[in-house]
Amino acid sequence: MTLQEIIDRLNLTVLTEKKDFTAITPSGVYASDLLSCVMAGAHRRGLWITLQSHVNIVAVAALLDLSAVIITEGSTPEPDVIQKANREEVTLLLTPAPTYTVAGKLWELGLREG
Amino acid sequence: MAQLPLSEQDMLVDRGAGFITRAEELAYELKVEQVMTRDVKTVTPRTLIIDVLNLFREARISGAPVVDQDRLVGVISIEDLIRALRDSGRSELRASVSDYMTTRLVTVNVYDSIIEALKLFAKTKLGRLLVVDRAGRLAGIITKGDITRGLLNALQRDIETEELKRYRASHLFEDIISDRTSLILRYHIAPRDFINGGAASSNIKRALLRLGANPQLARRCGVAVYEAEMNLIIHATNGGDIEVEIEPHQIVIHVTDDGPGIEDIEQAMQPGFSTAPPEIRELGFGAGMGLQNIKRSVDELNIESTPARPRLIMKPKRGREEWELSREPAPGQGTRLTMKFFLQADQSLERHSSTGRESAE
Ligand SMILES: Nc1ncnc2c1ncn2[C@@H]1O[C@H](COP(=O)(O)OP(=O)(O)OP(=O)(O)O)[C@@H](O)[C@H]1O
Numbered sequence A: 001m002t003l004q005e006i007i008d009r010l011n012l013t014v015l016t017e018k019k020d021f022t023a024i025t026p027s028g029v030y031a032s033d034l035l036s037c038v039m040a041g042a043h044r045r046g047l048w049i050t051l052q053s054h055v056n057i058v059a060v061a062a063l064l065d066l067s068a069v070i071i072t073e074g075s076t077p078e079p080d081v082i083q084k085a086n087r088e089e090v091t092l093l094l095t096p097a098p099t100y101t102v103a104g105k106l107w108e109l110g111l112r113e114g
Numbered sequence B: 001m002a003q004l005p006l007s008e009q010d011m012l013v014d015r016g017a018g019f020i021t022r023a024e025e026l027a028y029e030l031k032v033e034q035v036m037t038r039d040v041k042t043v044t045p046r047t048l049i050i051d052v053l054n055l056f057r058e059a060r061i062s063g064a065p066v067v068d069q070d071r072l073v074g075v076i077s078i079e080d081l082i083r084a085l086r087d088s089g090r091s092e093l094r095a096s097v098s099d100y101m102t103t104r105l106v107t108v109n110v111y112d113s114i115i116e117a118l119k120l121f122a123k124t125k126l127g128r129l130l131v132v133d134r135a136g137r138l139a140g141i142i143t144k145g146d147i148t149r150g151l152l153n154a155l156q157r158d159i160e161t162e163e164l165k166r167y168r169a170s171h172l173f174e175d176i177i178s179d180r181t182s183l184i185l186r187y188h189i190a191p192r193d194f195i196n197g198g199a200a201s202s203n204i205k206r207a208l209l210r211l212g213a214n215p216q217l218a219r220r221c222g223v224a225v226y227e228a229e230m231n232l233i234i235h236a237t238n239g240g241d242i243e244v245e246i247e248p249h250q251i252v253i254h255v256t257d258d259g260p261g262i263e264d265i266e267q268a269m270q271p272g273f274s275t276a277p278p279e280i281r282e283l284g285f286g287a288g289m290g291l292q293n294i295k296r297s298v299d300e301l302n303i304e305s306t307p308a309r310p311r312l313i314m315k316p317k318r319g320r321e322e323w324e325l326s327r328e329p330a331p332g333q334g335t336r337l338t339m340k341f342f343l344q345a346d347q348s349l350e351r352h353s354s355t356g357r358e359s360a361e
């Protein structure tokens, strides 16, 4: 499943610069709002679902080489967070849906932990 | 070209994705004069249509600017020639360019970004644009092909610069001969500086990759330093310092601060133990997992800490009836974390001693 298909199926808003999302296939999904749990649990090239939207999510995503961060409940990041994400080539996606719903839909699409 | 054994392919995929954005960025950075064709075949208003036709056929071009004594006055294209022929048959081959050229000129400046040229291509549906210099004279022409070629060349230069950096850095330990060579990187971390949180760790990770470190190792170091860096930002009164000592076979990272120190290190190591205040927990810190993550990432960990020891300083005021008290903690407090990573022989940053790393393309 490519990131583009995920963006389309879940109707996610792309907050950062567009990339060729059809070339990115996330390895799995991890959901948590606690950053050091993400550090421990998320896998390289995975997706991360969180309702955190402050600047440190970019650092975590960049260090873990995550495919994208899905920010839930419409918790829109500040412009400087988006700027930093663009500099670090981290993709930020936004949805009004809560974490549980997003996780459920991704599970239905066949994505698993990782 | 030497390359890493495992994940080179992965990295290429990663880079490929990044380049889409990089190409857009370059469209703003690159100037028209960097990609245009300078050597342009021109005609004058008095050139005969028959000669233009021959020129087009010989030079395999489909249009040419019309220049009159250094001045750009028009452009003539194959469509104009067809119009000339349709108008009055072969007799018009004796007509001159001035009768059929287009004088409504679409130009870009030499100093415009190529994004301007791209916008004009989209707007006008033209196949080529005339490029003029600051004095309004013809300097060249630009086609979509020129732009594509220019972008690809610039992207190639980007890759080469990163590869060159990586290549040069990855030979550091071979090129410099000593009994024991090490490279030291130092970073100062300011307290509560959440904005730059993670900057030191990502710079360290990048440095290790450039030095030719295995990506898995670079990631482990990145994670461990990130947690230590955030602990300085969150828990240390005055922030602290990170010092990374890189040697071909091991990486030793010291993280030091001057307080408040850790009361009970074993308790602090317990998963879930955290003294982070509520406003910091709101940001997603304070799971009490940071030290655990460090432990999982390193090959050896040493934590020393001197918690605040009480100190009371008393100075008499006004005839010894009142005393001024200050309760600054005694000096010498603080925490020092030492994280070690040992590199297997095949991961050594010194290529001589590695096996199979130098495999040719
Ligand atoms: N440099 C330090 N100075 C003083 N206390 C520290 C330092 N580093 C860690 N601690 C103490 O150790 C505890 C556990 O640290 P750890 O990194 O595991 O968790 P945390 O920072 O509280 O939360 P998390 O890292 O999950 O966001 C901290 O809450 C703090 O009390």
Ligand SMILES: [Mg+2]
Residues within 6 Å of the ligand: A036, B227, B230, B231, B286, B289, B290, B291
């Ligand atoms: Mg911590």
